[in-house]
Amino acid sequence: MAATRPARAARFDQDYYRRYYLDPRTAVNSRDDMRRVARFIAAYLGYLDLPVRRILDAGCGCGWLRAPFRRHLPSATYTGLEYSDYLCRRFGWTRGSIDRYAARYKFQLVICNGVLQYLGDRAAARALANLARLSEGVLYFNALTLEDWRYHADRARTDAEVHLRPALWYRARLRRSFIEVGAGLWLRSGSGVPLWQLERAGRPVRPHQARSPASTRS
Numbered sequence: 001m002a003a004t005r006p007a008r009a010a011r012f013d014q015d016y017y018r019r020y021y022l023d024p025r026t027a028v029n030s031r032d033d034m035r036r037v038a039r040f041i042a043a044y045l046g047y048l049d050l051p052v053r054r055i056l057d058a059g060c061g062c063g064w065l066r067a068p069f070r071r072h073l074p075s076a077t078y079t080g081l082e083y084s085d086y087l088c089r090r091f092g093w094t095r096g097s098i099d100r101y102a103a104r105y106k107f108q109l110v111i112c113n114g115v116l117q118y119l120g121d122r123a124a125a126r127a128l129a130n131l132a133r134l135s136e137g138v139l140y141f142n143a144l145t146l147e148d149w150r151y152h153a154d155r156a157r158t159d160a161e162v163h164l165r166p167a168l169w170y171r172a173r174l175r176r177s178f179i180e181v182g183a184g185l186w187l188r189s190g191s192g193v194p195l196w197q198l199e200r201a202g203r204p205v206r207p208h209q210a211r212s213p214a215s216t217r218s
């Protein structure tokens, strides 16, 4: 389980995407699922009144979030980061690994959906720290966890060649730099966006961190 390097890029070839994305008999995700995810994320950003100029989709796969974000967040640029040579050739995504990728600027919206289970522990931990470096607004994060595999996943459609870690493993690391707001959404600490206490998932805020959201949202 403790491999230190990302999975081989060659693994993410045409067959992989045909099986898990394009063939409806075996696919784990659909374009329609991703449209709903984009609508949901954009609605939350709208609620926060947080302007989005740059979106990073880290491990973007076929890039099924790009078109719906163009519709819901029209003034934002979309960067799709990918490790798959096949997808980079086919769609022109930025080639790189999520644990090492560096940009000259920060992103107001970062997506990392279904990617980190492909990284061993050390690379995944580096990737989480890197997501914090790249973010200055909202992160949407999801990864297949040990509990998902045991209790929630459709095992016939879900890729089993992954690193399964408890959800708490991810939460503990994300909490170093983000505030969990629920449903896969995390707000970068220090973003200046105020939240009411009950808008946060999990632990209460310490008094010195408190700021009233009332001036911006009520």
Ligand SMILES: C[S@@+](CC[C@H](N)C(=O)[O-])C[C@H]1O[C@@H](n2cnc3c(N)ncnc32)[C@H](O)[C@@H]1O
Binding pocket: 006, 007, 012, 029, 058, 059, 060, 061, 062, 064, 081, 082, 083, 084, 096, 097, 098, 099, 112, 113, 114, 115, 118, 119
């Ligand atoms: C299950 S797919 C998820 C794709 C997309 N995020 C989605 O939600 O549909 C996992 C993707 O992560 C990419 N990936 C795996 N390791 C990566 C890494 N170290 N850096 C960037 N992308 C990676 C793979 O190439 C693959 O396209």
